[in-house]
Structures are given as structure tokens and as C-alpha cells.
Amino acid sequence: MRKVLLLLLALVLVAAVAFGFVKNVIYMIGDGMSFNNLVLASYLEGKRLTLLNTPYTGWVLTHSADSIVTDSAAAGTALLSGFKTNNGMIGMLPDGTVVPSIAEIAAKNGVKVGIVVTCRVTHATPGAVYGHVESRNDENTLAEQLVNSDITVVFGGGWRHFVATGGKRTDGKDLIALAKAKGFDYITTRTEMLNYHGDKVLGLFSSSHLAPASERSGEQPMLWEMVDKALEVLSKDGAPFFLMVEGSQIDWENHGNDVYGMWQEVLEFNKAFEVALEFAESHPDTLIVVTSDHETGGLGLSTGGYTMDIELLRGYKKNADWLARESGGDIEKLKSLVKEYCGVELTDEDVSFIEAMKAANPSYGYSNAIGRILSNKAKVGWTTFDHTAGPVPIFAVGPGAEHFVGVFDNTDIPRIIGRLAGYPLVYPTIEVPVQ
Numbered sequence: 001m002r003k004v005l006l007l008l009l010a011l012v013l014v015a016a017v018a019f020g021f022v023k024n025v026i027y028m029i030g031d032g033m034s035f036n037n038l039v040l041a042s043y044l045e046g047k048r049l050t051l052l053n054t055p056y057t058g059w060v061l062t063h064s065a066d067s068i069v070t071d072s073a074a075a076g077t078a079l080l081s082g083f084k085t086n087n088g089m090i091g092m093l094p095d096g097t098v099v100p101s102i103a104e105i106a107a108k109n110g111v112k113v114g115i116v117v118t119c120r121v122t123h124a125t126p127g128a129v130y131g132h133v134e135s136r137n138d139e140n141t142l143a144e145q146l147v148n149s150d151i152t153v154v155f156g157g158g159w160r161h162f163v164a165t166g167g168k169r170t171d172g173k174d175l176i177a178l179a180k181a182k183g184f185d186y187i188t189t190r191t192e193m194l195n196y197h198g199d200k201v202l203g204l205f206s207s208s209h210l211a212p213a214s215e216r217s218g219e220q221p222m223l224w225e226m227v228d229k230a231l232e233v234l235s236k237d238g239a240p241f242f243l244m245v246e247g248s249q250i251d252w253e254n255h256g257n258d259v260y261g262m263w264q265e266v267l268e269f270n271k272a273f274e275v276a277l278e279f280a281e282s283h284p285d286t287l288i289v290v291t292s293d294h295e296t297g298g299l300g301l302s303t304g305g306y307t308m309d310i311e312l313l314r315g316y317k318k319n320a321d322w323l324a325r326e327s328g329g330d331i332e333k334l335k336s337l338v339k340e341y342c343g344v345e346l347t348d349e350d351v352s353f354i355e356a357m358k359a360a361n362p363s364y365g366y367s368n369a370i371g372r373i374l375s376n377k378a379k380v381g382w383t384t385f386d387h388t389a390g391p392v393p394i395f396a397v398g399p400g401a402e403h404f405v406g407v408f409d410n411t412d413i414p415r416i417i418g419r420l421a422g423y424p425l426v427y428p429t430i431e432v433p434v435q
């Protein structure tokens with residue numbers, strides 16, 4: 001009897017080494033999310049975000065193949081495939097050589113794959129899960145690649161790249177029909193999602209991106225609701241799964257230098273992490289890795305005077321995009337909205353700055369200027385409206401989480417995940433001891 005037990009134990013150990021000891025992977029990417037985003041959101045909440053209580057944490061460096069400041073396409077490729085590429089490229093090396101993502105490798109080996117985002121599912125980060133294009137702008141091709149991939153669950157926005165008419169396609173292809181032929185159920189509302197009990201689903205809840213977290217309502221689901229349903233669908237038959245979750249719009253609020261908008265996006269992402277954590281607690285063979293693709297905005301937690309006005313920020317009720325849209329460019333209207341929803345009086349100097357920014361950049365200048373001014377009123381600073389080369393945080397929970405302590409290159413992360421989960425990576429792995 002003892003011999004049999006020992007033999008069984010040996011077999012289990014061999015299986016663990018051969019296939020990895022992580023069964024499920026939840027890979028969460030806060031787009032453009034910085035250390036300071038998480039710290040400022042924590043101060044605003046008056047308590048640490050759950051993410052900051054994660055036991056294992058480190059830093060990630062994010063430069064791309066052709067720039068010290070990456071974009072989301074090159075960063076997504078690094079985080080999903082383990083290779084540097086040029087800004088703008090997805091799922092291929094700078095010379096055009098296609099590289100598979102760990103999700104694709106996993107799917108070929110019986111692992112179910114899911115994507116949950118709040119942007120178009122053909123945007124750069126989700127695109128890096130399944131896509132291979134020279135330009136991230138080629139979202140029609142990405143939509144085709146998605147429908148033809150081995151993915152089981154897709155929740156996000158962007159049906160305009162899938163429908164034959166009334167969207168952005170010019171080739172007349174009906175990718176919704178193709179998706180259905182490939183076994184996807186197609187849904188478009190939060191109600192349909194909450195009541196969904198099938199096995200393979202494409203949920204596109206908006207023509208383009210979902211509304212920002214601070215304004216989303218009605219039939220567009222929140223990130224945590226999509227994560228909850230994706231975990232239910234992916235785990236129902238007990239097969240291993242890989243789920244990529246993106247807090248897509250943290251980046252955009254940072255681009256807009258918008259503290260209120262960033263705060264609400266970070267809270268949504270943190271709540272999605274809590275849902276993942278709850279799942280992992282009842283499924284202890286689940287590894288959760290949370291990181292970011294790059295820093296955006298260069299958020300600085302004080303512009304001087306050894307202080308920040310957290311109380312003023314806590315009173316903000318609307319994001320800069322909303323204020324810009326609602327005021328319609330009318331400065332007097334903007335002044336009264338900013339007073340009503342943020343408790344801030346705009347000065348003549350503020351108005352000159354807003355008008356100059358608007359003239360210089362008709363698309364985003366007006367909204368960006370409002371975000372920058374509302375930040376500065378509370379002594380919060382930003383270095384840019386673009387990305388920066390700042391390091392980003394990484395957090396891990398679950399089996400193998402201790403391998404995510406230290407300072408990493410972004411290309412290390414999928415290789416470590418792949419090795420821990422036993423995905424047969426098709427390129428030399430960095431040495432990671434498997435327990």
C-alpha cells in the first residue's frame with residue numbers, strides 16, 4: 001500500500017513538473033497604470049487599495065525595441081509574447097517575424113483563453129493576445145484574427161470592426177456571422193451577459209470603446225462583472241484557463257492628466273482584481289499576475305510646498321472629458337460647471353492656458369488643459385500628456401507568485417508565467433526554477 005502511495009506521489013510530481021503547477025492564470029494589465037496612480041487612489045480612498053496588499057511585488061521596465069518610451073502595441077507584445085518589438089507593431093518582431101503569444105500557445109495545448117477589456121477588443125493590448133499585425137491601426141484585420149483564433153470568451157467593446165455594414169469594415173465581411181459559425185454565441189448587452197450560461201461567447205457591448213468607468217451605466221457592464229462572468233464560463237468544466245483582463249482606460253485618463261477619471265478607472269480595476277482574488281481563494285491552483293504596460297502622464301504627487309490637497313480632489317465629481325463635452329467649448333459654461341462639480345474657480349490665467357491648448361490641439365487640447373488645471377489646483381503634477389519610460393508595478397498572488405519579486409524586463413513576465421503554467425514555450429525560456 002505504501003509503495004502504491006509513493007508511486008502515486010511520484011506520478012503527481014512528474015505531472016506537476018511536466019505541465020506546471022499552476023492550472024489557471026489570470027493576467028491583469030492596467031493600461032498606463034503607474035505606482036503613483038495606485039498610491040494617489042489609495043490616499044483618495046483613505047485606505048490602501050486591495051492591490052497594494054498583494055504579498056509579492058516588483059518593478060517592470062517597459063522600453064520597446066525602437067524607443068525608450070513604449071506604446072501599448074509593443075508593450076502588449078512584450079507582455080504577451082516575451083519579445084521586444086517596435087512601437088505600433090503587434091505579435092511580431094521588428095523584421096515582421098510572427099511570434100506567438102503565451103495565450104495562443106496555451107490554447108493549442110487545451111487551455112481555454114479569455115479576454116476581458118473596457119476598450120475595443122481590437123485595441124492594442126487585447127490585440128496582443130491573439131493578433132499579428134504590422135500596425136495596431138489595422139483593427140479590421142485584428143477582428144478577423146480574433147474570430148479565427150482559439151479564444152473562448154471575449155468581453156469588451158468594438159462591434160464596429162465586426163459588422164458587415166454600419167461599422168468600419170469596407171470589405172463587406174460579416175465577422176459576426178463567421179464568429180457564430182465558429183461556435184461563438186454573440187451578445188451585446190449587460191443583461192444578456194449576466195444571464196449567459198453557454199460555453200463560448202463574443203460579447204461586444206458598444207460600437208467602439210465602453211464608456212469610462214465614471215460614466216458607465218445601463219447595458220454596458222463594469223469590468224468586474226465581465227471578469228466574474230468570464231471566470232464562470234472558463235472554469236465551468238474544470239479545464240485550465242488563461243484570462244487576460246485589461247483596465248483599458250486608466251491610460252486615457254492619465255493621457256488627459258485627469259485625476260478624477262484616473263481614480264475611478266483604478267477603482268474599477270482594483271474591484272476586478274478583488275473578484276479575481278475571490279475566485280483564486282476557492283481555486284488555489286490559480287495564479288494572478290497584475291502589471292501595467294507602461295507609465296502614462298508622469299504623475300507627480302506634489303508640485304511643491306510639501307503638500308497635496310487631497311480634500312479638494314475628493315470633492316471632484318466629473319472627469320475632464322465630461323466637463324469638456326458638457327461645456328461644448330464655451331468658457332463661461334465651463335467656469336460654472338467646474339465650480340459646480342469640482343469646487344474650483346477658474347482664473348484668467350487658467351482660461352488663457354485652456355484657450356492656448358485648445359488652439360494647439362483641437363482634438364484633445366481643451367479636455368487635456370482642464371485635466372491639467374484641475375490637477376494643479378490640488379498640487380498634483382504631470383510631466384506629459386503622453387507615455388513615459390517610468391517603471392511600472394507588478395503584483396502576484398497564488399502558486400509561483402514568489403517568482404515575481406524583483407526588477408524585471410517586460411519580456412520576462414510571459415516567459416515566467418508560461419513556465420510556471422507549463423505552457424510549451426517555443427523559444428528558449430529564462431531560467432525559472434519550478435517547485
Ligand SMILES: [Zn+2]
Nearest residue numbers: 031032072293
Ligand atoms: Zn498602454
